[in-house]
Amino acid sequence: MPVFNRKELLQDLEANVRRGIDVVTALRASNDARLSAPGAGDSWSVVQHLYHLNFYATFYTAALERCLDDTQSSAKETFRSGWLGNYFTNIIGPAEEEQALKVKMKSPANAIPPHSSELEVDAEIEAFLALQNRLLYLLQRARQVDLGAYRVPTSLSKWVSLKLGDSFRFVIAHQERHFQHIERNNIP
Template identity: 45%
Template structure:
């Protein structure tokens, strides 16, 4: 795998998180009906997507923080992605044209509730992103290759810390494309209902 400068990678990931926070500020100014309306029967609303992301954030942010708290490894100048971590990241990450390579079914333990509280889910997601920014900053003193984080798939499947950050943020970017397309569908429907 191609090596990446560790600080450059962390800066890039921080910029990705800041971009997600900018999109969240737009969601905060969106009518709550847009956030809770499903684009079609059986499809997730924006609130559903946010709860799904929060389910992952509750696990990964806690797991990353615990590993960083125990960090005795010292920083490394370059990070080499692992084959599994790189595979997961590439599977999740949107293409440069903002398209998705494939559709994926969410695991049963990451399916949102029937009617999540949209504003609570949005605020929780924002809080997680601020926490994530702090963890990315702390990670500048850690070895992104040496520290390993267990995945939600199994405690036996672990990823390098650098890959965990890459995969986790790519997953969020993927679902923010879903949020964007959901809003494009539900916006006219909600506006039509509100005019009646």
């Protein structure tokens, strides 16, 4: 399993979250009707992607925070990914430049967004930005702990958990995947 320098990993993850914040902030400023329009090939609209990301961010920010509240160890310089966390992160992450997605996945029924007409663009954008700022705060807190010593339950089941560092990697890779969808299918 890959081994990461803890400081560099957290900086990279933080940079990815900030890029997502920048994209959504720019979309908010555009106030464009395209945010509710279906993407190419009848894919989700931007607001539907944001709803989906907010659904998962709500679950994972709470789970990550609970985990961080229970930590007592000091940070180690390296983090060794677990096999399951690394696998999940690799399959859910974005594709390489100019390539199709690695693995096509169907979202669980409870994470499928309603039709764009049922969603408020501004509300989804504000929720997304608030959750991302919370995620940045949690990444800052994670600088003080051993990323491999604690486990976070997944949205699949409380019995399936990932190391704290892998949970951050997984959530942020999932977000990057959706931003790739948005860029390819919704914004020319």
